[in-house]
Amino acid sequence: MPCPCGCGDSITLSLQTIHKPHWSLSQTESLRPTLYPSVWRDVGCFSHFWVRDGRVFWCADTGFPPVTTKF
Numbered sequence: 001m002p003c004p005c006g007c008g009d010s011i012t013l014s015l016q017t018i019h020k021p022h023w024s025l026s027q028t029e030s031l032r033p034t035l036y037p038s039v040w041r042d043v044g045c046f047s048h049f050w051v052r053d054g055r056v057f058w059c060a061d062t063g064f065p066p067v068t069t070k071f
Helices: none
Strands: 024-027 033-036 048-052 055-058
Touching: none
Parallel strands: none
Antiparallel strands: 024 033, 033 048, 048 055
């Protein structure tokens, strides 16, 4: 899917449960897509957003790289 921020990048998300991370895709009663969990790009624009009922909901930390924890 195209990145909703308008940067022009394409986002590829795995729906296969054997992949990590993976997302689940469902349709609402209005036949619009919902993705779970949120999408947080770790390269490029660092967009962080949810897709619910076909709408994009931006997270407050959009534009910042995700924090990675190393153990």
